Amino acid sequence: MFFNYFKIAWRNLIRNKTFSAINISGLTVGLACSLLILLWVQDERSVDNFHAQGNQLYLVYERQYADNKIYAWYKTPGMLAAEMKRTVPEIAYASNFAWIDDSPDRLTFEGADKIIKFDACYAEVDYFKMMSYPLLKGNPATALSNPGSLCISEKMAKAFFGSADAAIGQSLRYDNRKDLTITGVFKDLPENISARFDCLIDWSTFLTENNWAKDWGNVGPNTLILLRKDADPQLVATKIKHLLAKYDTPTHRTELDIQRFGDSYLHGNFTAGHISGGRIAYVKLFSVVAIFILLIACINFMNLTTARSTKRAKEIGIRKVAGAARPTLLWQFLSEAMLITVLSVSLALILVYALLPLFNQLSGKHIMFPYANIYFWISLLCLTMITGLAAGSYPAILLSSFQPIKILKGSLKSGHNTVRLRKGLVVFQFVLSILFITGTIVVSRQVNYIQQTHLGYDRENLIYVPLEGNLAEKYSVFKQEAMNTPGIQMVSRIGETPTAIGSSTYGVEWDNKVPNTSPMFTQTATGYDFVKTMHLKLVAGRDLSPAFASDSFGYLVNEAALKVIGYQDPIGKSLTVWGKKGTIVGVLKDFHFSSLHHPILPLILRNGETEQYGHILIRTAAGKTQQAVASLEKICKTLNPKFPFTYSFSDDAYHKLYRSEAIVSKLSACFSALAIFISCLGLLGLAMFTAEQRTKEIGIRKVLGAGMLSLFSLLSREVVMLALIAFLIASPVAWWAMNAWLEQFAYRIDMAWWMLLLAVLLIICITMLTISYQSIKAILVNPIKSLKGE
Template identity: 50%
Template sequence: MFGNYFKTAWRNLVRNKAFSAINILGLALGITCSLLIILWVQDERSVDGFHTNGKQLYQVYERNYYDGKIDASYPTQGLLAEELKRVVPEVQYASSLDYAAQAGSSNTFEAANKINKMQGSFAGEDFFKMFSYHLLQGKAETALNAPNVIAISRRMAEQFFGSVTNAVGKTIRFDNKEDLQVTAVFENVPANSSVQFDFLRSWIDYVKQNDWVHNWGNTSPSTFVQLRVDANPAKVGEQIKDFIYKYQQKDNTFRMELALQPYAEKYLHSTFKNGYVDGGRIEYVRLFIIVAIFILLIACINFMNLATAQSARRAKEVGLRKVIGAARFSLIKQFIGEAMMLTFFSMIIAFTLTVLLLPAFNSLTGKQLSLPFTEPAFWFSLIGLLLVTGFIAGSYPALFLSSLKPIRVLKGSLKFSGGATFFRQAMVVLQFSLSVIFIAGMIIIYKQMDYIQTKNIGYDRENLVYIPIEGDLVKNYELLKDEATKMPGVVSVSKMRNSPTVIEHHTGSITWPGKDPNLTISFADGVVGYDFIKTMKLQLMDGRDFSKDFGADSIAFILNETAASRMGFQHAVGQTVTWGNHPGKVIGVIKDFHFNSMHQAIDPLIVRLDENWNWGTILVRTEAGKTKETLSGLEKICKELNPKFPFTFQFSDQEYTKLYNSEQVVSKLSDYFAFLAIFISCLGLFGLATFTAAQRTKEIGVRKVLGASVPNIVSLLSANFLKPVAISMLIAFPIAWYAMNQWLQGFAYKVSIDWWVFALAGLVTVCIALITVSYQSIKAALRNPVKSLRTE
């Protein structure tokens, strides 16, 4: 019986080559898209899932109540981890973690006459007990429990010492100022770890080098805890809520709370709303899952439409089978089986396409995805995808064909009911509704990304170079500045803590005459050198920049517009502001500029002068068109002044673009998905147009004999297909508006959703649909009517 079903299915597939090809290609593209997204989603969900103690691991975050609002963030106090472990019995292990260099930078190492840069962090002694980063040499208990020690990766060990076994016990020089002993070597950190590092230094050294950690009002590192197996996380969360006030007095204007977040959830849920975890990368995971379902659904709808449209060709077969005793259930099995066979062929093509497209997909998403052939779960997913797709695609055609009445079919009086015609039209509407949503979304995402890239962010990010302050550049900064400014191509040089792209430091210790004692405002705070405004090309609204001509500038401040406004100053220049215990005059007000991503509103900013600040970024403004020659000259100067460190730099515009990596990926993928959705939809429309033209051959011939022109016939055939496309736009526009409006809410600065976006999306869709249908319509209209009327 099954052999007979297979032969029938195969003959039907071969007999209708065009329809079979359209169905197989449509399903193959839909399945390919689904496979790629499944791999991406699995990879996203696997991040940080390899830790053995994952269920007991938590990250501590801080919730702040001030200025009438609630904020939350991950930076915590420098001594918090040690104190939580000491005071809270349910905490088995605890560790702090903070970068060894400023975010985005790296440290310089020297050993065995080799110099290279590596990225890493400081970590507590419990780190390797808590997290499953496999130690190849050394022990978790002793890897980070002493000063001046370091644990390094396999990559770093092989690079500096030749092998893993040779590294332990050896000495390596850190930033040309400390000698550290290698106590452990760990396996290279896997790609599915949210924390990436090539080395870890002892937290003992971090505390020794940073006096500020003893002030419980200062925050910077992340804090992780591992609770005991029998601990109640909710109870522990209540215990630590007011933990900070064991070490400092309460302030009615600024209240701090600690809270716990499961570490395994942090990667996908890392944004806050009103002080609580709310969204993050999980939103993109959900988005891509919906996209995969939609595109696969569009492909399945193609199958349903074409299969039911062709039912007239299968009607007599169904009638004969029923007359000789075939039950309806056996017919359903047969047609579902045919759908499964087509889906199987599509799956083979999709599998091949996935293998071919995976390198490009990895490049686009920044992943290292591969097909997990050895994992049973992958094959179960494939089988599940095959069965679900085949069943969905074949269900309605099977039910429809098996319901045909044999007497009517064999008499040749088969006519499509209103319900069947309506179903096909509804499916076309659904297909194109999804396509229009994709196109409108693509346009809006493009608008937002273009807005981000072209908006005046308050400073000129073109021709601005960042050089990290490290090694001998700390003491030789003045000399470097003097030499660099003499070079042709250099406009100006300055310095600042962190970089203009990310100013993370904040303080609430700012007071001024007339300040409400019950109000605490969080100010972003910057530390800069002379010529900062000139080098950044900031717009000075009032006053002046820091200058060597004024000795009192060492205790003066510059504010941004938002800071001056929040302080209530109409004329801020000349006003006295106190930062901590240090009063000073405001000498300038600068126009607001973006020093974080556009997801965040611009904070009040206060800037002070410190030419002797011993870390951060040197800013070099170059002349347009002379950057390459300037960099060559800067490299020569840096090698002379800082010979133990490789010359490194970043471009400001590239660093700015990195803030929107996720959005860039979504933007590019939305382009491809929109194209794929409309292409698959048009495949189905093309197939239906072909079938309709064939069914109406005699009618077209009669109309031509009676005098109908080619444009009349083309418009007649096209109108039936453009009606559902027009209806789809009415359905899609409000859905697209709502979905994209929700996405834009994640940006503090965003584009408006204009009416023309939907007009353009609709016009593109209609044009593509018209081109698709017109080919078959014109072909049918141009056919010789004599041949058409001879056809029986």
Template identity: 35%
Template sequence: MNYFKTSWRNIKKRKAFSVINAGGLALGMTSCLLLLLYVWHHWNYDKQFTGIENIYVLQNNQQGDGKIFTFLATPKVIAGTIATEVPGVKRTARVLSYTAGGLISYKESGIKKDGLFADPAFFEMFDYKFISGSPAKALAQPNSIVLTRDLAANLFGDDNPMGKTVRRNDTTQLMVTGVVENIPTNTTFRFDYFLPWSIVENEQSWIKNAGWGSNFCQTFVQLKDEKYYSSANGIIKKMINKNQNGYKGEAFMFPFAKLHLWSKFENGKSVGGMIDQIRQFSILAICILLIACINFMNLSTARSEERAKEVGIRKAIGSSRKSLIAQFMSESLILSLFAMITSVILLFICLPYFNRLLGIQLSAPWSQWYFWAFLVGITVLTGVVSGSYPAFYLSSFRPVKVLKGALKTSKGTLSLRKVLVVIQFGFAVFLITATLCVYRQISFIRNKPTGFDKVGLVEIPVEGNLGKSTDLFIREAKNAGAIVSGTGLSQSITQSGNNTWGFEWPGKRPDEQVLIDVLRVGNDFTATTGIKLIEGRQFSGANAADTSSSTIIINETAAKIMKLKSPVGSIIKSGGSPVTVIGVIKDFIWGSPYQKVAPMVLSYSGSSSSVLAVRLNPAKNISSSVRKMEEILKSINPAYPPVLHFTDEDFEKKFENEKTLGLLANLFGGLAIIISCLGLFGLATYAAELRTKEIGIRKVLGASVQGITTLLSRDFLQLVVISIIIAVPLSWWSLGKWLENYEYRISLDWTLFVFAGLITIIVALLTVSFQAVKAALANPVKSLRSE
């Protein structure tokens, strides 16, 4: 207790330095906690399911274009085959997402939400918390539905929803057979209701009749025990080829627990994914906390001469080195405790803003004992790490030298202090460079030509009565002056996903496999989307060849791969049937803007579309055009609330991952600089105090304010320049490796590093100069009157 009383007196005695020390530690701890909460959120994806170690999702490897493509889509028939033919399998379940949004209605109220089709075994495999109903029976009935707590409350209020009937898409009657707790934000399945698999088969005849060559659903396998994995996976790998001759497909079991973090595949093997970002932010969290600890070490050892006499006297009257170490460690732990209390308050205040900034829902487990145990551990660890070197260094002073006034700060201490400052600012330079690089890469991809005009292009999901009235809507919207053209699409212009190996062309080698994107489009496709028609013509509902699906349009890449010298008029085969190329369009980005454009074939959709794309009238106000379209939609499709998606906004969502990376690098890079500058400010303050008399003499002898400011700033700026020299090559190497993940990427040039260096120098200069100018402007009479 005596140690803590003495420590508290020393802390109060040096209030300014104590505030800087505790403030730096508090910022470091808060930054560390925020980053670790983000890491914890992603690390615990799907961990709420028990027995997850025995649950696997099937991945599908297919060869073509000299590569192996890996995707989650599998044939629907593979689940049943696995359940009956593979030993050690406990159960299988098929899942099909319904993310286009379905209308769920009760009486007069209707809500559009995303749903999921699944086999009855789904709830036995994934143990959702049921508020009402039985997991084993919830999806057993053909016309049943399971709701989340929020959706049930929105539809039924306080009434018991069990057994009540709701309508799906204003047609299908469904009985509520279960209510589950709201879905956590860190789970793969983010849906508001669940439907039995039988419904999608009844609604889509092609799904009911789909065989081994149609990959469209996800398949999950639960084993009885991990020991069955090798044998089960070996059988499953041969299953697709065994049931479909000449088809080069290979399904394999991938641990469901790793799906979120290890979703990136190259050449048929998992090579990373979100785990790379998690590692980066874990390292960032540790480094920021270390920067704060370095501040503490620097400031504590900088005041060594001031505390030297205290150490000398205590040793002279019998204090052991062990007791002195305990004394200094006590001070460090007390400051660390204050810093942690401050950081918890800051965390509580900042977390809602942090969530809004990133569009995420992080929450600290305030009520869990392990969270507080972790905080205590961080507090002790920070206190020990930051206080260890000062404690051992200060306690090593020899009392005879100290009391004679012969103590001089050792070169080793100065060298270590300089090294710590260099490390601090080297890390800050790296974070600034990384932030600039991320934003340049995002800007480069964002500004890269997409091949279509996304500004003024609006997409409307085709549902309900709109499915048979798309031509009517386009005509009325044109007459109202809201749009200038419209076309039907099989899926969004911003989302890829439909492709096939089933095209043949003259000169194609028997062993050549090329995966080709397929998009079905309607009339006025090029006029509506702004995609350029290079040669030939586009589809027309008045042309019998188009409506009979015997014509196609291809993109530039497809024409090059097929080596068609005169593409228009060429005849190729689609699924064994001849089709004629009537046009060639310019390549456009369909899917990821980071990948090369794939070969594409367009076919005519006629009146069968899932998305309606319209081009807004540029001569009209956007708000009025949207209002008119909503009025027309309500008149044609009264059961459905109007939904309009602006393509430019949807396209921006493709950069969310990189934006998050850039925001976090920017935010915590800035905090790292602030923490480093706090330490630099403290060191500059102490350096000015030590040289007070020197500054007074120099001023009396005629030194200018500028000269004294330069004198005091020079040493610190030299350290910052050294940190830049060290950080630049390391940044060049690491950012170069990061950019290799993108097929379209910027090149690293010298301006990036010069700009980062200048920012660091300016910030450091402002920090040091404030104290330097203050010292230079001080009255020399006050500093010399004691002489």
């Protein structure tokens, strides 16, 4: 019996090639989009969620109360892991780690007559006991136990020594300052992790080189803990909440809390000191997009099938007269829907396989086609069943309900409810299309605003060179030689790159400061000529200069910091940072030194001309950047021969801040275009059927003198009205949704009425182009041919 169902379904597909092609094309594109989004969502949800002990693995975050404000971050003191393991019995293992939510340190390693740069992080001895990073060589329990220990990836082992076996016990010198012994080789890390690294250095080495991390008042590294299997996470959170209370001051206090490590990638934002979403918003957004695109494809199938119901009326009437029961007809029509769905799924899989490399390029992922993933195939089977039932259930119920007497008398007509439903489904498609287009317009304009907005400094022709090796000691020589090089206009230095200044402190004092207050300031070290190099604007005072001996303890502040300090005439006034008393020498006009998601914070720039870390800033002349880079490479090779020359552009660093937004912009544009394409396929089918049904009506109107324009208006008026109804429904939804998305940016565009109007105008224009060919074709038919049978 089931074979007969599918045989009849196949015959119907072959007999109605055009409508079958439209249905299969729409479902294929819709399913392909949904599958690509499903793969992306699965990949996002898999990040950091593959660890064998993942349900016991937690990340510690800190909540600080100061100056009537609440701050929260994953940065913690560098000695916290050992203290938590010692004082909380429920914690089996603990490890500080640098860095999870920041970029790893790009270090230079020398060994086996090779000098290569690799990404390095730092961890404690418990790290490999907690994480599922299998060691190919070495003991997980002791690999990071001794000072000077180094665990490297298989890739790094092959790069230096040819194999993991040959690497064990060998030494590598890093940054030309210390020899490390290779005590472990781990398998290359998978793609779905948040903190990527090529090697791990023991924690005692980190503390030796970063004395600030031994101070409980400073934060920076991350802290990971693994709870015992019988431990209650809520109880642990309660126990550690006030663990740092003894370090509180009258002006601020600190609380600790925990979050499951596997959740931190998608839920990494904080509001009022508590977890409040993050990348999970994009996961939910694209999940909804996938459902809506598939709905549009299913609606096409339902509309075309119900619209053509009268074409199959005689078949249904004869079957019922011959004794076919309604359940039999239901199964027949559902089998047709399932056959189309299975064909569409098969084509969609081919399309996904072909488009996956392009999709990876757009999304910045490394998704592989999941041949061996049983959950993917189970999900695909469920998706096929749901799609087939969603697309075929209503047409099956409608077609099987026809009364044979009316059919055979020729008095069967589409009911008002059926027509209303069909129109309602078209309106729903238009609503979704308007939402997609509006979202694409808003997201692309916000991304363009981010990319084009003036940050308060000139990020073009600005190069960063890391201060490493001998460059830190020979910075003054480097600067002198670089300034004498053609194509280089100015040279300075900074502790952190201008787009990632994030070091904060409460340790700022000034005259007449309000007692028992401790506002937070962002701070970093800069060199002489920083203002000139960055092309910053001074509101008052001057740049730090070697011509003034007092500038060794001179400070630059921005307008936001000056508002907090409250000086009316700040130049020359006292300012103390971390106990170092100096004077304010200049006030900078506010400039953006972090993401536009956040407002400009109070900033203090201290003199760091002799610091041993950071980046050199080089301002090149327009059009001479490549020439300048070649000259800089020669200078660096002379002054710093043990280190490969590396550099980056300010523009590239800035665009990395908004990589997620740029990806969302591209993907939303693609999915919007595909959703509209699917909708147009359905409209094309309906236009073909409508033109076919109204051929005689058009012939009569032409005989009575109707012109081409009035006939085209007749055929297209209804679609335009449906689009306008959809506009009224979609407008408030789009306005609310886009404003909610824009609220995550401190600096953003404003929603404008023309964005919604442009969306509906685009829909109407695309719709008219879609149906115009069939409408004009029907209008141009000779009325003699269309009325010949009357």
